[in-house]
Amino acid sequence: MSKKQIRIGMIGYKFMGKAHSHAYRDVPFFFDSDGIPVMQAICGRNEGAVKAAAQKLGWASYETDWRKLIERDDIDLIDIGAPNNAHAEIAIAAAQAGKHILCEKPLAMSVEQAQKMLEAVNKAGVIHMICHNYRFVPAVQYAKKLIDEGKLGSIYHIRANYLQDWIIDPNFPLVWRLKKEVCGTGALGDLAAHSLDLARFLVGEFKEVNGMMETFIKERPIGEMSGGLSASVKGGALGKVDVDDASIFMARFENGAVGVFEATRFAGGNRNGNRFEINGTKGSIRWDMEQMNTLQFYSADDETGTQGFRSINCQEEVHPFAGAYWPPAHIIGYEHTFINLISELMNGIANGKNPTPNFEDGLNNQMVLEAVEKSAQTGRWVSISDVR
Numbered sequence: 001m002s003k004k005q006i007r008i009g010m011i012g013y014k015f016m017g018k019a020h021s022h023a024y025r026d027v028p029f030f031f032d033s034d035g036i037p038v039m040q041a042i043c044g045r046n047e048g049a050v051k052a053a054a055q056k057l058g059w060a061s062y063e064t065d066w067r068k069l070i071e072r073d074d075i076d077l078i079d080i081g082a083p084n085n086a087h088a089e090i091a092i093a094a095a096q097a098g099k100h101i102l103c104e105k106p107l108a109m110s111v112e113q114a115q116k117m118l119e120a121v122n123k124a125g126v127i128h129m130i131c132h133n134y135r136f137v138p139a140v141q142y143a144k145k146l147i148d149e150g151k152l153g154s155i156y157h158i159r160a161n162y163l164q165d166w167i168i169d170p171n172f173p174l175v176w177r178l179k180k181e182v183c184g185t186g187a188l189g190d191l192a193a194h195s196l197d198l199a200r201f202l203v204g205e206f207k208e209v210n211g212m213m214e215t216f217i218k219e220r221p222i223g224e225m226s227g228g229l230s231a232s233v234k235g236g237a238l239g240k241v242d243v244d245d246a247s248i249f250m251a252r253f254e255n256g257a258v259g260v261f262e263a264t265r266f267a268g269g270n271r272n273g274n275r276f277e278i279n280g281t282k283g284s285i286r287w288d289m290e291q292m293n294t295l296q297f298y299s300a301d302d303e304t305g306t307q308g309f310r311s312i313n314c315q316e317e318v319h320p321f322a323g324a325y326w327p328p329a330h331i332i333g334y335e336h337t338f339i340n341l342i343s344e345l346m347n348g349i350a351n352g353k354n355p356t357p358n359f360e361d362g363l364n365n366q367m368v369l370e371a372v373e374k375s376a377q378t379g380r381w382v383s384i385s386d387v388r
Protein backbone atom coordinates (compact mmCIF):
# COMPACT_ATOMS: atom_id res chain seq x y z
CA MET A 1 0.00 0.00 0.00
CA SER A 2 1.34 3.42 -0.84
CA LYS A 3 1.86 5.77 2.06
CA LYS A 4 -0.33 8.83 2.52
CA GLN A 5 1.46 12.15 2.99
CA ILE A 6 -0.19 14.13 5.81
CA ARG A 7 0.64 17.82 5.71
CA ILE A 8 0.76 19.38 9.18
CA GLY A 9 0.05 22.94 10.27
CA MET A 10 1.05 23.39 13.91
CA ILE A 11 0.05 26.27 16.21
CA GLY A 12 2.49 26.97 19.05
CA TYR A 13 6.23 26.59 19.15
CA LYS A 14 7.30 26.44 22.78
CA PHE A 15 7.46 23.32 25.00
CA MET A 16 4.71 21.31 23.30
CA GLY A 17 5.64 22.74 19.89
CA LYS A 18 9.11 21.30 20.34
CA ALA A 19 7.80 17.91 21.57
CA HIS A 20 5.32 17.60 18.70
CA SER A 21 7.83 18.78 16.05
CA HIS A 22 10.33 16.22 17.22
CA ALA A 23 7.67 13.51 17.05
CA TYR A 24 6.57 14.39 13.50
CA ARG A 25 10.18 14.20 12.42
CA ASP A 26 10.84 10.88 14.11
CA VAL A 27 7.64 8.92 13.34
CA PRO A 28 8.84 7.69 9.91
CA PHE A 29 12.25 6.96 11.43
CA PHE A 30 10.87 4.37 13.87
CA PHE A 31 7.39 3.41 12.67
CA ASP A 32 6.12 1.97 9.43
CA SER A 33 2.94 4.09 9.70
CA ASP A 34 0.53 4.32 6.79
CA GLY A 35 0.65 8.12 7.06
CA ILE A 36 3.85 10.14 6.68
CA PRO A 37 3.90 13.54 8.40
CA VAL A 38 5.02 16.48 6.29
CA MET A 39 6.05 19.45 8.43
CA GLN A 40 4.38 22.07 6.27
CA ALA A 41 3.83 25.17 8.45
CA ILE A 42 4.19 26.38 12.01
CA CYS A 43 2.19 29.28 13.43
CA GLY A 44 2.73 31.83 16.20
CA ARG A 45 1.95 35.53 16.73
CA ASN A 46 5.53 36.77 17.13
CA GLU A 47 7.01 36.74 13.63
CA GLY A 48 10.67 36.80 14.66
CA ALA A 49 10.19 33.97 17.14
CA VAL A 50 8.04 31.79 14.89
CA LYS A 51 10.42 32.22 11.97
CA ALA A 52 13.34 31.15 14.15
CA ALA A 53 11.27 28.21 15.46
CA ALA A 54 10.40 27.12 11.91
CA GLN A 55 14.08 26.96 11.08
CA LYS A 56 15.19 25.26 14.27
CA LEU A 57 12.36 22.71 14.46
CA GLY A 58 12.35 21.93 10.74
CA TRP A 59 9.12 23.43 9.36
CA ALA A 60 8.92 24.39 5.68
CA SER A 61 7.05 27.67 6.25
CA TYR A 62 5.40 29.78 8.94
CA GLU A 63 2.27 31.85 9.54
CA THR A 64 1.50 34.52 12.15
CA ASP A 65 -2.31 34.16 12.00
CA TRP A 66 -3.93 30.79 12.73
CA ARG A 67 -6.89 31.69 10.46
CA LYS A 68 -4.51 31.89 7.49
CA LEU A 69 -3.03 28.54 8.45
CA ILE A 70 -6.47 26.94 8.47
CA GLU A 71 -7.38 28.52 5.09
CA ARG A 72 -4.34 26.98 3.40
CA ASP A 73 -5.25 24.13 1.06
CA ASP A 74 -1.82 22.51 1.46
CA ILE A 75 -2.57 21.56 5.11
CA ASP A 76 -4.39 18.35 6.16
CA LEU A 77 -3.98 18.38 9.95
CA ILE A 78 -4.11 21.27 12.43
CA ASP A 79 -2.11 20.66 15.60
CA ILE A 80 -3.27 22.96 18.43
CA GLY A 81 -0.64 23.75 21.05
CA ALA A 82 -1.97 27.24 21.81
CA PRO A 83 -3.14 28.11 25.36
CA ASN A 84 -6.38 26.45 26.53
CA ASN A 85 -8.71 29.41 25.90
CA ALA A 86 -7.89 29.25 22.16
CA HIS A 87 -8.57 25.51 21.68
CA ALA A 88 -12.31 25.66 20.98
CA GLU A 89 -12.32 28.49 18.45
CA ILE A 90 -9.38 27.06 16.51
CA ALA A 91 -10.65 23.46 16.58
CA ILE A 92 -14.16 24.38 15.44
CA ALA A 93 -12.81 26.54 12.58
CA ALA A 94 -10.35 23.80 11.59
CA ALA A 95 -13.09 21.17 11.54
CA GLN A 96 -15.31 23.43 9.44
CA ALA A 97 -12.42 23.77 6.99
CA GLY A 98 -12.22 19.96 6.80
CA LYS A 99 -8.90 19.60 8.63
CA HIS A 100 -8.02 16.71 10.92
CA ILE A 101 -7.09 17.87 14.43
CA LEU A 102 -4.66 17.07 17.21
CA CYS A 103 -5.38 19.19 20.31
CA GLU A 104 -3.37 19.62 23.50
CA LYS A 105 -5.05 18.90 26.84
CA PRO A 106 -7.30 19.86 28.52
CA LEU A 107 -9.57 19.88 25.46
CA ALA A 108 -11.47 23.02 26.43
CA MET A 109 -12.32 25.60 29.08
CA SER A 110 -15.70 24.01 29.86
CA VAL A 111 -17.92 21.01 29.13
CA GLU A 112 -20.06 23.22 26.91
CA GLN A 113 -17.06 24.14 24.73
CA ALA A 114 -15.87 20.53 24.60
CA GLN A 115 -19.33 19.43 23.45
CA LYS A 116 -19.27 21.99 20.64
CA MET A 117 -15.80 20.83 19.59
CA LEU A 118 -16.94 17.22 19.47
CA GLU A 119 -20.05 18.16 17.49
CA ALA A 120 -17.89 20.10 14.99
CA VAL A 121 -15.45 17.24 14.31
CA ASN A 122 -18.28 14.70 14.06
CA LYS A 123 -20.20 16.90 11.65
CA ALA A 124 -17.11 17.46 9.50
CA GLY A 125 -16.15 13.78 9.60
CA VAL A 126 -12.50 14.60 10.34
CA ILE A 127 -10.08 12.56 12.47
CA HIS A 128 -9.44 14.00 15.93
CA MET A 129 -7.17 13.23 18.84
CA ILE A 130 -6.30 14.78 22.21
CA CYS A 131 -2.67 14.76 23.30
CA HIS A 132 -2.71 12.65 26.47
CA ASN A 133 0.79 11.38 25.82
CA TYR A 134 1.19 9.36 29.03
CA ARG A 135 -1.19 6.72 27.67
CA PHE A 136 1.58 5.96 25.18
CA VAL A 137 4.30 4.98 27.63
CA PRO A 138 4.98 1.27 26.90
CA ALA A 139 4.70 0.44 30.63
CA VAL A 140 1.27 2.13 30.81
CA GLN A 141 0.12 0.29 27.69
CA TYR A 142 1.35 -2.93 29.24
CA ALA A 143 -0.56 -2.13 32.44
CA LYS A 144 -3.68 -1.81 30.28
CA LYS A 145 -2.94 -5.20 28.68
CA LEU A 146 -2.53 -6.87 32.10
CA ILE A 147 -5.82 -5.35 33.30
CA ASP A 148 -7.67 -6.36 30.09
CA GLU A 149 -6.33 -9.91 30.43
CA GLY A 150 -7.78 -10.04 33.95
CA LYS A 151 -4.39 -10.28 35.70
CA LEU A 152 -5.57 -7.81 38.34
CA GLY A 153 -9.07 -9.25 38.61
CA SER A 154 -11.69 -6.65 39.37
CA ILE A 155 -10.38 -3.29 40.42
CA TYR A 156 -10.82 -1.96 43.97
CA HIS A 157 -8.67 1.16 44.01
CA ILE A 158 -6.72 3.65 42.02
CA ARG A 159 -4.57 6.21 43.81
CA ALA A 160 -2.93 8.64 41.47
CA ASN A 161 -0.87 11.71 42.04
CA TYR A 162 0.73 14.16 39.72
CA LEU A 163 3.27 16.17 41.68
CA GLN A 164 5.40 19.05 40.44
CA ASP A 165 7.19 21.92 42.17
CA TRP A 166 7.96 24.55 39.51
CA ILE A 167 5.94 27.42 41.06
CA ILE A 168 6.94 27.01 44.71
CA ASP A 169 8.93 30.27 44.57
CA PRO A 170 6.42 33.11 45.33
CA ASN A 171 8.43 35.25 42.89
CA PHE A 172 7.74 32.90 40.00
CA PRO A 173 5.76 35.14 37.58
CA LEU A 174 2.07 35.11 36.78
CA VAL A 175 2.40 33.10 33.54
CA TRP A 176 -0.65 32.06 31.47
CA ARG A 177 -0.95 28.73 33.28
CA LEU A 178 -1.85 30.74 36.42
CA LYS A 179 -4.59 32.87 34.83
CA LYS A 180 -8.11 31.48 34.88
CA GLU A 181 -9.26 33.34 31.76
CA VAL A 182 -6.46 31.70 29.74
CA CYS A 183 -6.17 28.21 31.24
CA GLY A 184 -9.48 27.55 33.04
CA THR A 185 -7.96 25.78 36.04
CA GLY A 186 -4.45 25.32 37.43
CA ALA A 187 -3.06 22.01 38.67
CA LEU A 188 -6.47 20.44 38.02
CA GLY A 189 -6.61 20.93 34.24
CA ASP A 190 -2.86 20.80 33.73
CA LEU A 191 -1.94 17.77 35.84
CA ALA A 192 -4.98 15.95 37.23
CA ALA A 193 -6.30 15.93 33.64
CA HIS A 194 -3.53 13.43 32.79
CA SER A 195 -4.21 11.29 35.89
CA LEU A 196 -7.93 11.08 35.29
CA ASP A 197 -7.35 10.28 31.63
CA LEU A 198 -5.12 7.38 32.74
CA ALA A 199 -7.80 6.33 35.22
CA ARG A 200 -10.44 6.27 32.49
CA PHE A 201 -8.03 4.31 30.26
CA LEU A 202 -7.12 1.74 32.93
CA VAL A 203 -10.02 1.55 35.40
CA GLY A 204 -13.17 2.82 33.68
CA GLU A 205 -15.65 5.68 33.66
CA PHE A 206 -16.07 8.00 36.63
CA LYS A 207 -19.43 8.08 38.41
CA GLU A 208 -19.02 10.84 40.99
CA VAL A 209 -16.33 12.97 42.61
CA ASN A 210 -15.72 14.98 45.77
CA GLY A 211 -12.89 17.50 45.62
CA MET A 212 -11.09 20.47 47.09
CA MET A 213 -8.89 23.08 45.46
CA GLU A 214 -6.36 25.40 47.11
CA THR A 215 -4.33 28.41 46.03
CA PHE A 216 -1.35 28.91 48.34
CA ILE A 217 0.24 31.95 46.71
CA LYS A 218 -2.59 34.39 45.99
CA GLU A 219 -0.57 37.07 44.17
CA ARG A 220 2.48 36.88 41.93
CA PRO A 221 4.71 39.32 40.06
CA ILE A 222 3.46 40.22 36.61
CA GLY A 223 6.12 39.06 34.19
CA GLU A 224 7.32 36.50 31.70
CA MET A 225 8.92 33.14 32.10
CA SER A 226 12.38 34.28 31.03
CA GLY A 227 14.75 31.97 32.83
CA GLY A 228 12.37 29.06 32.19
CA LEU A 229 11.12 27.06 35.15
CA SER A 230 13.46 28.92 37.49
CA ALA A 231 12.15 32.35 36.44
CA SER A 232 11.96 34.77 39.36
CA VAL A 233 10.73 38.37 39.20
CA LYS A 234 11.69 40.66 42.10
CA GLY A 235 9.85 43.95 42.69
CA GLY A 236 7.20 45.44 40.40
CA ALA A 237 3.45 44.98 40.27
CA LEU A 238 1.63 41.92 41.53
CA GLY A 239 -1.37 40.22 39.89
CA LYS A 240 -3.99 37.86 41.33
CA VAL A 241 -3.58 34.09 40.97
CA ASP A 242 -7.11 32.84 40.31
CA VAL A 243 -6.45 29.15 39.68
CA ASP A 244 -5.67 26.23 41.99
CA ASP A 245 -2.11 25.48 43.06
CA ALA A 246 -3.30 22.08 44.33
CA SER A 247 -6.40 19.95 43.71
CA ILE A 248 -7.35 16.79 45.56
CA PHE A 249 -10.38 14.60 44.95
CA MET A 250 -11.98 11.28 45.74
CA ALA A 251 -13.90 9.36 43.11
CA ARG A 252 -16.26 6.47 42.59
CA PHE A 253 -16.22 4.65 39.26
CA GLU A 254 -19.17 3.12 37.39
CA ASN A 255 -17.67 -0.36 37.97
CA GLY A 256 -17.54 0.06 41.75
CA ALA A 257 -13.85 0.96 42.03
CA VAL A 258 -12.85 3.95 44.15
CA GLY A 259 -10.04 6.44 43.62
CA VAL A 260 -7.98 9.15 45.31
CA PHE A 261 -6.30 11.82 43.18
CA GLU A 262 -3.85 14.59 44.04
CA ALA A 263 -2.40 17.19 41.68
CA THR A 264 -0.09 19.94 42.88
CA ARG A 265 2.70 22.21 41.75
CA PHE A 266 3.88 22.63 45.34
CA ALA A 267 5.35 19.20 46.11
CA GLY A 268 8.98 20.21 46.59
CA GLY A 269 11.48 17.82 45.01
CA ASN A 270 8.92 16.30 42.67
CA ARG A 271 9.79 17.62 39.22
CA ASN A 272 7.40 15.46 37.21
CA GLY A 273 6.04 12.87 39.62
CA ASN A 274 3.18 11.41 37.63
CA ARG A 275 2.27 8.20 39.49
CA PHE A 276 -0.48 5.69 40.08
CA GLU A 277 -1.16 2.44 41.90
CA ILE A 278 -4.08 0.18 41.04
CA ASN A 279 -5.23 -2.70 43.26
CA GLY A 280 -7.54 -5.49 42.19
CA THR A 281 -8.82 -8.82 43.52
CA LYS A 282 -5.89 -10.72 41.95
CA GLY A 283 -3.02 -8.24 41.89
CA SER A 284 -1.71 -4.70 41.81
CA ILE A 285 0.32 -2.44 39.56
CA ARG A 286 2.37 0.68 40.25
CA TRP A 287 3.87 3.16 37.82
CA ASP A 288 5.89 6.36 38.15
CA MET A 289 6.79 8.61 35.20
CA GLU A 290 10.15 9.39 36.77
CA GLN A 291 10.97 5.67 36.24
CA MET A 292 8.76 5.47 33.17
CA ASN A 293 9.99 2.21 31.66
CA THR A 294 9.37 0.14 34.78
CA LEU A 295 6.02 -1.35 35.74
CA GLN A 296 5.70 -2.82 39.22
CA PHE A 297 3.40 -5.83 39.24
CA TYR A 298 2.19 -7.89 42.19
CA SER A 299 0.28 -11.09 41.49
CA ALA A 300 -1.64 -12.95 44.18
CA ASP A 301 -1.12 -16.06 41.98
CA ASP A 302 2.61 -16.10 42.78
CA GLU A 303 3.77 -18.79 45.17
CA THR A 304 3.54 -17.89 48.86
CA GLY A 305 6.94 -16.79 50.05
CA THR A 306 7.89 -15.30 46.68
CA GLN A 307 5.04 -12.84 46.58
CA GLY A 308 5.75 -9.13 46.27
CA PHE A 309 6.00 -6.41 43.65
CA ARG A 310 8.25 -7.39 40.74
CA SER A 311 9.81 -4.73 38.50
CA ILE A 312 9.16 -5.33 34.83
CA ASN A 313 11.37 -3.43 32.42
CA CYS A 314 8.82 -2.73 29.66
CA GLN A 315 11.40 -2.50 26.91
CA GLU A 316 10.98 -5.84 25.17
CA GLU A 317 9.40 -6.48 21.80
CA VAL A 318 6.20 -7.71 23.54
CA HIS A 319 5.64 -4.37 25.24
CA PRO A 320 3.41 -2.11 23.11
CA PHE A 321 5.40 0.47 21.07
CA ALA A 322 8.73 -0.55 22.68
CA GLY A 323 9.71 -2.84 19.80
CA ALA A 324 9.75 0.12 17.40
CA TYR A 325 12.90 1.46 19.03
CA TRP A 326 16.01 -0.29 20.31
CA PRO A 327 17.06 -3.77 21.47
CA PRO A 328 15.63 -4.80 24.90
CA ALA A 329 16.33 -2.35 27.74
CA HIS A 330 18.02 0.24 25.52
CA ILE A 331 15.69 2.74 27.11
CA ILE A 332 13.37 5.40 25.69
CA GLY A 333 12.12 8.67 27.26
CA TYR A 334 9.47 11.39 27.48
CA GLU A 335 9.73 12.41 23.83
CA HIS A 336 8.90 8.88 22.67
CA THR A 337 5.43 9.13 24.21
CA PHE A 338 4.65 11.81 21.61
CA ILE A 339 6.20 9.78 18.77
CA ASN A 340 4.00 6.80 19.74
CA LEU A 341 0.87 8.94 19.94
CA ILE A 342 1.52 10.62 16.59
CA SER A 343 2.22 7.29 14.89
CA GLU A 344 -1.33 6.27 15.91
CA LEU A 345 -2.70 9.54 14.59
CA MET A 346 -0.91 9.08 11.25
CA ASN A 347 -2.38 5.58 10.90
CA GLY A 348 -5.80 6.90 11.89
CA ILE A 349 -5.78 9.61 9.23
CA ALA A 350 -4.36 7.32 6.53
CA ASN A 351 -6.98 4.65 7.22
CA GLY A 352 -9.92 6.93 8.07
CA LYS A 353 -10.21 5.47 11.58
CA ASN A 354 -10.35 7.63 14.68
CA PRO A 355 -7.61 6.78 17.22
CA THR A 356 -7.98 7.17 20.98
CA PRO A 357 -7.84 9.28 23.05
CA ASN A 358 -9.96 11.60 20.91
CA PHE A 359 -12.37 14.49 21.44
CA GLU A 360 -14.91 12.12 22.98
CA ASP A 361 -12.32 11.30 25.65
CA GLY A 362 -11.55 15.01 25.89
CA LEU A 363 -15.22 15.72 26.61
CA ASN A 364 -15.47 12.90 29.17
CA ASN A 365 -12.31 14.16 30.88
CA GLN A 366 -13.70 17.70 30.86
CA MET A 367 -16.85 16.47 32.63
CA VAL A 368 -14.73 15.03 35.43
CA LEU A 369 -12.70 18.26 35.69
CA GLU A 370 -15.85 20.35 35.85
CA ALA A 371 -17.44 18.01 38.41
CA VAL A 372 -14.36 18.37 40.65
CA GLU A 373 -14.55 22.17 40.36
CA LYS A 374 -18.26 22.15 41.22
CA SER A 375 -17.66 19.85 44.14
CA ALA A 376 -14.86 22.07 45.46
CA GLN A 377 -17.20 25.07 45.27
CA THR A 378 -20.14 23.38 46.98
CA GLY A 379 -18.37 20.97 49.32
CA ARG A 380 -20.58 18.11 48.00
CA TRP A 381 -20.25 14.98 45.91
CA VAL A 382 -21.03 15.75 42.23
CA SER A 383 -22.22 13.13 39.74
CA ILE A 384 -20.58 13.20 36.35
CA SER A 385 -24.03 12.88 34.78
CA ASP A 386 -24.95 16.24 36.38
CA VAL A 387 -22.36 18.21 34.41
CA ARG A 388 -23.43 16.95 30.98
Ligand code: SOE
Binding pocket: 015, 164, 190, 191, 272
Ligand atom coordinates in the same frame (compact mmCIF):
# COMPACT_ATOMS: atom_id res chain seq x y z
C1 SOE B 1 3.46 21.67 33.03
O1 SOE B 1 2.96 21.48 34.28
C2 SOE B 1 3.45 20.43 32.14
O2 SOE B 1 4.21 20.75 31.04
C3 SOE B 1 2.06 20.02 31.69
O3 SOE B 1 1.41 21.06 30.98
C4 SOE B 1 2.16 18.79 30.83
O4 SOE B 1 0.90 18.37 30.36
C5 SOE B 1 2.83 17.70 31.66
O5 SOE B 1 2.97 16.56 30.89
C6 SOE B 1 4.18 18.15 32.13
O6 SOE B 1 4.05 19.34 32.85
